[in-house]
Amino acid sequence: MRALRLDAIEVIGWVSLAVVVALYFADRGLSGWTTAAGALKNAGILAGLVATDLMCLTLLLAARIPFVDKAMGHDRALGKHGDLGTWVLSAVLVHGTFLTLAYALGDQTPVWTEFVDLLGFGDYALAVIAGALLLGVAVTSIFLSIKKHLPHELWWGVHLLTYVAVALSIPHQFTMSDMFATGWARAYWIGLYCVSGFALLAFRVLLPLFSSLEHRLVVTSVRHEAPDCVSITMTGKNLHKLDAKAGQFFHWRFLAPGLWWHQHPFSISAAPNGALRITVRSLGKGTAQLMDVKPGTSVFIEGPYGIFSDAARTKDAVVLLGSGVGIAPVRAVLEETETVPGRSLVVLRASTPDGLYLYDEFAMLCAQRGVQLVTLIGRRGSGWTPASHDGLRLADLAPWVADADVFVCGPEAWTDAVLADAQAAGVPSSQIHAERFTW
Amino acid sequence: MSTRAKAAAILASAGVFATVWNVSTASSQTVTTPATTTTATTTTTTTTVTATPTTVESSTATTSTDTGSATTLKDGTYTGITETHRYGSVTVTVTVADGQITKISEDVVSDGDHHSDMINERSIPAIESEVLAANSADVSTISGATYTTQAFLDSLQSALDQAA
Numbered sequence: 095m096r097a098l099r100l101d102a103i104e105v106i107g108w109v110s111l112a113v114v115v116a117l118y119f120a121d122r123g124l125s126g127w128t129t130a131a132g133a134l135k136n137a138g139i140l141a142g143l144v145a146t147d148l149m150c151l152t153l154l155l156a157a158r159i160p161f162v163d164k165a166m167g168h169d170r171a172l173g174k175h176g177d178l179g180t181w182v183l184s185a186v187l188v189h190g191t192f193l194t195l196a197y198a199l200g201d202q203t204p205v206w207t208e209f210v211d212l213l214g215f216g217d218y219a220l221a222v223i224a225g226a227l228l229l230g231v232a233v234t235s236i237f238l239s240i241k242k243h244l245p246h247e248l249w250w251g252v253h254l255l256t257y258v259a260v261a262l263s264i265p266h267q268f269t270m271s272d273m274f275a276t277g278w279a280r281a282y283w284i285g286l287y288c289v290s291g292f293a294l295l296a297f298r299v300l301l302p303l304f305s306s307l308e309h310r311l312v313v314t315s316v317r318h319e320a321p322d323c324v325s326i327t328m329t330g331k332n333l334h335k336l337d338a339k340a341g342q343f344f345h346w347r348f349l350a351p352g353l354w355w356h357q358h359p360f361s362i363s364a365a366p367n368g369a370l371r372i373t374v375r376s377l378g379k380g381t382a383q384l385m386d387v388k389p390g391t392s393v394f395i396e397g398p399y400g401i402f403s404d405a406a407r408t409k410d411a412v413v414l415l416g417s418g419v420g421i422a423p424v425r426a427v428l429e430e431t432e433t434v435p436g437r438s439l440v441v442l443r444a445s446t447p448d449g450l451y452l453y454d455e456f457a458m459l460c461a462q463r464g465v466q467l468v469t470l471i472g473r474r475g476s477g478w479t480p481a482s483h484d485g486l487r488l489a490d491l492a493p494w495v496a497d498a499d500v501f502v503c504g505p506e507a508w509t510d511a512v513l514a515d516a517q518a519a520g521v522p523s524s525q526i527h528a529e530r531f532t533w
Numbered sequence: 534m535s536t537r538a539k540a541a542a543i544l545a546s547a548g549v550f551a552t553v554w555n556v557s558t559a560s561s562q563t564v565t566t567p568a569t570t571t572t573a574t575t576t577t578t579t580t581t582v583t584a585t586p587t588t589v590e591s592s593t594a595t596t597s598t599d600t601g602s603a604t605t606l607k608d609g610t611y612t613g614i615t616e617t618h619r620y621g622s623v624t625v626t627v628t629v630a631d632g633q634i635t636k637i638s639e640d641v642v643s644d645g646d647h648h649s650d651m652i653n654e655r656s657i658p659a660i661e662s663e664v665l666a667a668n669s670a671d672v673s674t675i676s677g678a679t680y681t682t683q684a685f686l687d688s689l690q691s692a693l694d695q696a697a
Contacts, residue, residue: 101538105545112546116553122614125691130689150651197619215619272615272622272642276558 097399097524107151113282114143121273131199135487138192139271141195145185146267146283149260150290152178157293158399168343168399169530176235183232216268224262227255246380248355284441302345302396309333311370311393313348322376324385328393329369336398339405340365340430341423341501343529344397346372348387356380357394359531361402361423361503363452365430373422373452402503402529404431409525411437412497413488415512417444419531420503425452427501428459435464439492443470443478443504478511488512489519496520502528548624596614606696609676613692615640616684620649623681625688629696637661639685652678669693 107386126132155162155175162171197271212218234240234252241249244321264287267274274280303455309330317325338344341364358380363373374380401425416424420441428440440460444450450469460467468491472480479486488495500521504513509528516526534542606629615624621643628636639657643649656678663672670690674682 097535101535101541104534104538105542108542109549111547112549113553116550119550120557122552123691125614125694126687201679212619256580270617271615 096165099161103162103165110147110151110286111144114147115140117279117282117425117459118143125490131196134192134199138189138196139273141185141192142189142267145182145189145284146179146263148182148185150286152182153252153260153290154293156298157290157299158396159293160297163399164401167401168530170515173530179232180236183228183236187230190222192353215270215291217269220262221266226258227259227262228396228508231256231259298396302394305336305396306394308334311395311396312391313387313391314369315389316367316387319373320448322448323373323451324387325363325371325373325452326384326387327369327371332412333368334372336366338362338366338370338398339403341403341529342398342400343402343423344370344395344399347394348384349392350387353383353387353391357396358384361400361529362424363422363425364455365426373425375419375451377419400525400529401499405499406527407431407499409436409497409499410502411492411494412500413439413441413492413495414501414504415441415443415504417442417504417508418449420505420509421450421452423503423529424501425455428456428465433463433465434467437494437498438463438465439468441468441470441491443480443508445471445473447471461519478508479516487519488515488521496522499525499527500527506530576614606634606693608632609696611692611695613688613690613695616688616691618680618684620644620646621653621681623684623688625685625690625692627696628688632666637664637689639680639688652681656682657685664689 106113122136122139126136152175155171157180158168158171162168166174170282194209194212195205197212198205201208203211203319213222231253233242233395234249244252274283309332311328311330313326314329315327317327319325341360342357345357347354358374360372360374362370364371374381374384376385400423404427410432412431414424414428416422423440440456442450442453450471453469456467459465470480470483470486472482475481475484477484477486488500491496496519497517498521500516502509502516504512510528513526513528517523607631608631610626611630612626613624615622621641624640625640625643626640627634639661641653641657643653656675659675660672660678660682664670664686670686670693672686674686
């Protein structure tokens with residue numbers, strides 16, 4: 095089912111590209127490519143059409159459409175969102191430069207003069223501003239070296255300028271070209287924008303808002319697992335209607351002074367039976383503040399998102415591996431998923447024993463259900479295991495791993511190493527379930 | 534992408550192309566094409582936008598060649614693609630009889646600026662007579678009306694390509 099959904103999404107993406115190319119040929123046909131100016135103009139127009147189409151796909155991937163989330167998980171959708179974003183930028187740059195060059199060649203004027211002349215045409219100026227804004231968004235998002243140094247809220251503010259860029263770019267598409275003046279092309283283009291805008295509004299803004307107002311989550315207890323780690327339990331109305339599965343995550347916004355203006359993604363760390371619990375480690379300024387959350391605080395949520403849950407199970411055997419922030423969703427999935435003694439394994443990885451928070455709960459659950467529990471503590475080695483266990487492989491711990499579902503959640507590099515080991519051990523990709531928490 | 538998805542994407546894209554092509558060629562059949570041999574003239578100058586996107590060659594035509602003066606033009610009436618420029622757009626329809634351009638008409642859309650209207654009024658007749666004299670699009674643009682006349686010539690050339 096998941097594979098079918100994924101296929102559907104990829105087909106829709108490629109067909110949308112085919113549509114814009116078809117629109118180009120329907121409007122301009124095959125002519126114009128024989129002169130330099132004509133070829134530049136045609137290529138520039140094509141690039142612009144492709145840019146808008148890819149931009150809409152990018153927006154749809156970030157819109158948190160349930161169909162998309164169920165197909166690939168929100169984390170992967172955001173990854174593709176970022177990949178497409180770089181293509182959007184390239185297409186926009188090609189579009190702008192090629193068309194300006196084409197006009198300059200056609201008018202036999204220097205490019206700069208042509209550019210300044212064109213700026214007099216209002217909608218062109220708006221489009222140039224849009225391009226500049228998009229460049230700013232891209233530079234702060236694509237280059238991780240820059241993104242790392244920005245406070246998250248500042249990066250987010252810049253990123254939202256994309257909406258402004260899209261809005262400013264719309265007028266010139268309708269006034270500087272005849273392509274969308276009338277007919278099917280016009281209907282399609284307007285429809286494309288409407289669908290994207292509607293999806294964003296519905297699934298990113300309205301649905302979470304209504305959900306938060308309906309369920310009215312409130313913090314009921316805060317328990318310190320370790321000096322730098324708390325479990326926050328929340329209850330609300332009709333939580334069963336959220337249909338959350340253990341292992342899924344929400345975006346949480348605690349409505350308290352200093353906390354209300356930022357939200358964080360956390361997986362629930364226990365099965366959602368009448369209450370939602372998250373386990374948070376203090377890793378930065380934002381999470382440090384969460385250590386002091388008081389019972390009675392209201393919480394706004396967005397979610398549930400993610401496919402890291404029992405719903406992804408395909409086999410009767412299971413291996414769960416968690417490290418760092420990934421321990422929480424692993425703990426949740428363990429509680430809700432079926433396990434067979436002798437064919438179920440939990441592996442917890444930490445640099446120091448302090449990093450094994452929720453260990454007591456793991457030990458109890460595993461003892462009750464006959465699940466093998468392995469803890470690997472120590473400095474990093476060459477792979478995903480500690481240096482003291484260099485060379486230890488998944489297949490050593492679970493010889494039956496190729497017939498098992500493998501759930502992995504943890505820091506990026508560690509997760510990659512585990513997945514590499516799993517693939518080497520012959521685990522098919524349909525049985526591998528990983529969740530990544532990169533921004 | 535799985536094999537199934539690749540196949541579905543290719544088939545669907547081909548379907549999209551075929552549909553869009555059919556819809557656009559069907560809607561331009563109201564304009565006479567080389568297949569019919571009438572010399573009836575079609576569009577007259579109006580100030581409204583062309584209703585349907587005009588398409589290009591029929592399946593027998595080749596890709597655009599250079600200036601039309603070297604090749605003999607086939608009789609018929611042809612409409613070129615709409616060329617948009619900074620101040621509006623031009624769509625040229627040309628009638629060929631006995632290998633000669635006998636009639637030119639155009640659909641000119643102005644951006645509404647009075648200055649643009651003046652330029653159109655002055656330059657279009659001038660470029661028309663140049664084209665008729667040269668029997669091709671191989672003429673120079675009218676100074677002071679570069680955008681308009683260049684768009685005119687581009688549109689004319691795409692019409693003449695259909696006649697090649």
